Amino acid sequence: xxxxxxxxxxxxxxxxxxxxxxxxxxxxxxxxxxxxxxxxxxxxxxxxxxxxxxxxxxxxxxxxxxxxxxxxxxxxxxxxxxxxxxxxxxxxxxxxxxxxxxxxxxxxxxxxxxxxxxxxxxxxxxxxxxxxxxxxxxxxxxxxxxxxxxxxxxxxxxxxxxxxxxxxxxxxxxxxxxxxxxxxxxxxxxxxxxxxxxxxxxxxxxxxxxxxxxxxxxxxxxxxxxxxxxxxxxxxxxxxxxxxxxxxxxxxxxxxxxxxxxxxxxxxxxxxxxxxxxxxxxxxxxxxxxxxxxxxxxxxxxxxxxxxxxxxxxxxxxxxxxxxxxxxxxxxxxxxxxxxxxxxxxxxxxxxxxxxxxxxxxxxxxxxxxxxxxxxxxxxxxxxxxxxxxxxxxxxxxxxxxxxxxx
Amino acid sequence: xxxxxxxxxxxxxxxxxxxxxxxxxxxxxxxxxxxxxxxxxxxxxxxxxxxxxxxxxxxxxxxxxxxxxxxxxxxxxxxxxxxxxxxxxxxxxxxxxxxxxxxxxxxxxxxxxxxxxxxxxxxxxxxxxxxxxxxxxxxxxxxxxxxxxxxxxxxxxxxxxxxxxxxxxxxxxxxxxxxxxxxxxxxxxxxxxxx
Numbered sequence: 001x002x003x004x005x006x007x008x009x010x011x012x013x014x015x016x017x018x019x020x021x022x023x024x025x026x027x028x029x030x031x032x033x034x035x036x037x038x039x040x041x042x043x044x045x046x047x048x049x050x051x052x053x054x055x056x057x058x059x060x061x062x063x064x065x066x067x068x069x070x071x072x073x074x075x076x077x078x079x080x081x082x083x084x085x086x087x088x089x090x091x092x093x094x095x096x097x098x099x100x101x102x103x104x105x106x107x108x109x110x111x112x113x114x115x116x117x118x119x120x121x122x123x124x125x126x127x128x129x130x131x132x133x134x135x136x137x138x139x140x141x142x143x144x145x146x147x148x149x150x151x152x153x154x155x156x157x158x159x160x161x162x163x164x165x166x167x168x169x170x171x172x173x174x175x176x177x178x179x180x181x182x183x184x185x186x187x188x189x190x191x192x193x194x195x196x197x198x199x200x201x202x203x204x205x206x207x208x209x210x211x212x213x214x215x216x217x218x219x220x221x222x223x224x225x226x227x228x229x230x231x232x233x234x235x236x237x238x239x240x241x242x243x244x245x246x247x248x249x250x251x252x253x254x255x256x257x258x259x260x261x262x263x264x265x266x267x268x269x270x271x272x273x274x275x276x277x278x279x280x281x282x283x284x285x286x287x288x289x290x291x292x293x294x295x296x297x298x299x300x301x302x303x304x305x306x307x308x309x310x311x312x313x314x315x316x317x318x319x320x321x322x323x324x325x326x327x328x329x330x331x332x333x334x335x336x337x338x339x340x341x342x343x344x345x346x347x348x349x350x351x352x353x354x355x356x357x358x359x360x361x362x363x364x365x366x367x368x369x370x371x372x373x374x375x376x377x378x379x380x381x382x383x384x385x386x387x388x389x390x391x392x393x394x395x396x397x398x399x400x401x402x403x404x405x406x407x
Numbered sequence: 408x409x410x411x412x413x414x415x416x417x418x419x420x421x422x423x424x425x426x427x428x429x430x431x432x433x434x435x436x437x438x439x440x441x442x443x444x445x446x447x448x449x450x451x452x453x454x455x456x457x458x459x460x461x462x463x464x465x466x467x468x469x470x471x472x473x474x475x476x477x478x479x480x481x482x483x484x485x486x487x488x489x490x491x492x493x494x495x496x497x498x499x500x501x502x503x504x505x506x507x508x509x510x511x512x513x514x515x516x517x518x519x520x521x522x523x524x525x526x527x528x529x530x531x532x533x534x535x536x537x538x539x540x541x542x543x544x545x546x547x548x549x550x551x552x553x554x555x556x557x558x559x560x561x562x563x564x565x566x567x568x569x570x571x572x573x574x575x576x577x578x579x580x581x582x583x584x585x586x587x588x589x590x591x592x593x594x595x596x597x598x599x600x601x602x
Contacts, residue, residue: 044538047547050473051494098575176580
């Protein structure tokens with residue numbers, strides 16, 4: 001009661017300080033994510049699922065694959081599981097966003113798996129990478145290293161704190177936009193990650209945001225690998241050419257079909273890929289600033305509008321047919337910023353001998369229900385296991401599928 | 408072929424419905440001992456700073472309970488009551504509170520037309536009703552904010568704005584970015600007086 005009347009007094013005081021408020025409220029800036037949003041749009045974010053999905057509800061039976069491929073459930077009961085990394089002894093680690101956990105999936109002697117929690121209570125621990133026997137976890141403005149992790153899964157020791165050494169921008173600097181990370185180990189032993197843009201689309205500090213960056217594993221020697229990449233949540237180095245490739249999420253609120261999400265090939269460190277001036281190779285309707293898109297590196301492939309192309313890996317195994325060798329598997333989670341759903345699948349980008357993308361085709365479908373405009377799951381990452389199977393993390397179902405090939 | 412048929416059958420069966428329907432009666436039992444002394448017997452809180460839960464979408468309650476349990480959402484008064492709760496209890500509690508008819512607290516402040524109008528005017532450019540639905544009754548993970556306690560609405564929006572409250576995603580943090588305390592007070596007054 002006391003508190004209520006104090007609050008009421010606060011309102012009055014506030015009104016006195018802002019006499020205009022009672023008439024016409026002072027215009028407040030538009031939220032970053034809503035820049036460019038058209039009047040009348042009714043789109044709203046999809047609901048996540050953060051509770052355990054019983055295995056009989058995981059929609060593995062709905063998955064469709066090319067002939068000869070089968071899918072099974074590899075792990076379940078790991079709500080929000082996202083980006084994966086494999087330890088030298090075969091443990092699969094999976095990060096998350098909202099639920100703040102890092103999971104470990106171990107294989108039992110009989111081929112089944114068991115899961116456990118490596119870390120919890122972290123702010124969006126989405127970036128995972130193994131460097132030797134150490135698991136690096138990159139959360140929002142937080143970098144942790146778990147040494148000798150696979151030997152300590154039943155009694156996780158305190159991690160080494162590397163946050164200050166990496167010095168990533170804070171959540172506040174990102175203004176709450178695109179601050180979660182993807183992480184990958186380069187053939188040069190450096191850790192590669194993304195720094196997403198601090199808005200949907202805006203003029204920004206192009207040395208600080210919308211970047212791919214790399215570091216020594218101790219956090220030293222930050223290097224800009226690519227500029228003008230809006231938000232990449234997937235990257236990998238080509239196993240032969242050693243070039244860095246990355247997926248990118250295009251801006252929102254410029255229509256259902258523009259821009260496409262994109263795949264990027266980074267031939268030289270520091271190249272400019274054009275955001276916010278250009279997206280998917282063409283001029284931004286609001287932020288082009290008179291720049292010619294030919295000034296910038298063109299995307300290597302278009303991945304569909306609002307598909308939310310996230311985790312990607314080159315197929316380096318031998319289980320799948322020859323035609324998949326060194327081709328790129330890409331998880332497309334699907335976004336909420338389009339009137340009709342797109343993505344919610346896994347695609348393959350086929351490359352020719354010169355490393356040019358010749359075509360992008362669907363590989364794992366069945367989770368998007370076009371007739372009813374709903375989805376059964378959301379693939380967020382792919383991982384090529386040491387036996388050549390392809391693992392696919394489904395964040396919505398808290399499960400990992402295992403895709404194998406038999407003649 | 409078999410696989411295809413099987414896949415088609417499963418797709419037709421449609422997945423997202425939960426196999427085990429959440430049990431509101433069990434939720435009511437759990438709530439009686441642990442929740443209603445703060446959140447109100449009928450789910451309408453009479454305590455400043457404690458939100459009403461009556462008529463909240465079950466998904467919203469579930470998701471917030473998980474965030475509170477995991478310590479992702481910091482709320483010292485509430486975290487202990489979520490700690491260690493199994494998913495099943497959370498889903499049943501959510502079904503119970505979702506089933507109660509929503510309504511304002513008994514001590515709702517009188518409506519100030521000017522403040523109400525000022526708050527309403529702020530909602531358009533920020534698309535509040537797009538997500539929270541035209542009657543502000545919420546949907547799925549997006550909460551009902553109509554007739555919520557005004558004091559609680561103020562503290563919730565300040566939490567998002569100042570980065571002390573994290574949600575499943577960051578849309579709410581951005582939705583209130585740049586709002587002054589006076590803007591937030593007006594918004595809260597507007598929402599609290601919707602019926």
